[in-house]
Amino acid sequence: DGGITQSPKYLFRKEGQNVTLSCEQNLNHDAMYWYRQDPGQGLRLIYYSQIVNDFQKGDIAEGYSVSREKKESFPLTVTSAQKNPTAFYLCASSPRELTQHFGDGTRLSIL
Amino acid sequence: KQEVTQIPAALSVPEGENLVLNCSFTDSAIYNLQWFRQDPGKGLTSLLLIQSSQREQTSGRLNASLDKSSGRSTLYIAASQPGDSATYLCAVASNYQLIWGAGTKLIIKP
Numbered sequence: 001d002g003g004i005t006q007s008p009k010y011l012f013r014k015e016g017q018n019v020t021l022s023c024e025q026n027l028n029h030d031a032m033y034w035y036r037q038d039p040g041q042g043l044r045l046i047y048y049s050q051i052v053n054d055f056q057k058g059d060i061a062e063g064y065s066v067s068r069e070k071k072e073s074f075p076l077t078v079t080s081a082q083k084n085p086t087a088f089y090l091c092a093s094s095p096r097e098l099t100q101h102f103g104d105g106t107r108l109s110i111l
Numbered sequence: 112k113q114e115v116t117q118i119p120a121a122l123s124v125p126e127g128e129n130l131v132l133n134c135s136f137t138d139s140a141i142y143n144l145q146w147f148r149q150d151p152g153k154g155l156t157s158l159l160l161i162q163s164s165q166r167e168q169t170s171g172r173l174n175a176s177l178d179k180s181s182g183r184s185t186l187y188i189a190a191s192q193p194g195d196s197a198t199y200l201c202a203v204a205s206n207y208q209l210i211w212g213a214g215t216k217l218i219i220k221p
Contacts, residue, residue, distance in 0.1 A: 006154075035211075042115065042200065042211030058208075090154055099145055100209065102154035 003027065006091050006103035012111045013078065013085060021076045021106045023091035029101070031094040032074035036060060036087045037105075043090065049074055078108060086110050113138045115203050117212035125220050126193055132186040132215045134201035139179045142204040146175050146186050149198045149214070158199075159186070191219045 004025045013019045025032065031050045035043040045058030049068040063082025068074055074093075078085045088107050092100040114137045124130050134144070143162045147155040159168045159175040161184070167176040174187040188195060198216045202209040 004154075033209075040120070040213060042213045043202075043209075044211075045208060048208065088152075092155075099157045099160045100155075101157070102147075104154045105152070107152070 004091060004093055004101055004103035006089075006106050008106060009104065011106055011108045013108060014111050016080045018077055018079050019108070021078070021089055021091075021108070023074045023076065023103060024072055025074075025093040025101075026072060027093055027095075027101060028071070029093035029095050030071070032068070033092040033094070033100065034058075034064075034066065034074070034076045035090040035092065037090060038087050046076065046089075113141075113203060113205065113210045115201060115210050115212040117199075117201060117215050119215060120213065121216040121218070123218040123220060124191060126191060128191050129187070129189050130191055130217075132188070132199050132201075132217070134184040134186070134212055136182045136184075136203045136210070138205075139182055140205065141179065144175075144177055144184050145202050145204065145209070146173075146184075147200045147202065149200060151197075155200065188217075193219045193221050195219050 007022045033048045034046040037043050044060050046064050047066040049055035065077045090105045091103045094100045116135045145160045146158045149155045161168050161177040172189040177184045196219045198214040200214040202211045
């Protein structure tokens with residue numbers, strides 16, 4: 001089945017540690033996105049990529065980094081510079097302007 | 112800067128009622144507007160997409176309307192069921208990005 005796979009489902013980070021969230025899609029979509037969701041708020045865009053080897057900062061990119069070496073993969077690293085990383089992280093992909101397809105999310109917490 | 116607002120933040124209604132969820136946006140220059148459903152701890156599922164040139168879209172018991180001039184969209188759910196309980200989010204698309212509302216948490220009481 002085609003879809004978007006995010007892993008892990010739950011992730012815990014220690015102080016000063018970088019962690020990487022995985023996002024893989026087999027939908028052959030050009031564009032991929034990372035969102036952060038906090039309780040009572042809309043989704044906020046962290047980074048997006050419209051094509052391999054290219055990505056753009058979203059509204060809240062500070063403390064995060066991404067790469068897009070393959071069309072299928074768009075991993076997100078939450079660095080130690082992100083002081084409030086506890087949130088639900090959602091990855092999405094899109095065939096250009098059409099609707100976005102979402103993974104099931106990764107919940108990141110601080111130990 | 113585009114802003115999207117959803118009111119109310121939460122809604123609880125008895126099973127069988129028809130209901131309307133609201134979404135408003137500040138800039139009418141949009142590419143499309145989408146409604147999504149999110150179950151607790153899960154990702155989002157697309158429900159309906161309305162292109163900027165369209166006025167409404169229907170899928171089963173769901174009907175979404177779009178009025179760009181007033182900056183509003185509504186999601187109408189007919190004959191609500193307990194399985195409709197979820198958070199419903201609207202998002203406005205422009206420049207390859209989606210601007211999101213905070214969502215309406217809907218509870219359908221059996």
